Amino acid sequence: MGFAKAFQYAEMKQLTIAISKPVGLMCLMATLLFITSTILFLSEKDYYTIFVIGSVVISQIVIILSWHDAIFGIIANAIILITSIIGYGTWRYYDKY
Numbered sequence: 001m002g003f004a005k006a007f008q009y010a011e012m013k014q015l016t017i018a019i020s021k022p023v024g025l026m027c028l029m030a031t032l033l034f035i036t037s038t039i040l041f042l043s044e045k046d047y048y049t050i051f052v053i054g055s056v057v058i059s060q061i062v063i064i065l066s067w068h069d070a071i072f073g074i075i076a077n078a079i080i081l082i083t084s085i086i087g088y089g090t091w092r093y094y095d096k097y
Helices: 002-006 021-042 048-065 073-096
Strands: none
């Protein structure tokens, strides 16, 4: 939604704050990283967690920049980050032994 609003592809009445084009590109980058990490997870690649953590960091930056509209995205990011940290720990454990 942030990318579409920033580049005025669609009128987003849900987003009340103006989104700049660099922030819109960050939204697109976070989305693409989330999609990539999902594909890697479904392909059973163990290093998907690296992509998840990167996408959560970028998503969190975007949430902070548009705090009023995206405050509840923190909950989703926290859930995703906790599960990816657990997955990363499991991957490192099995990689060692």
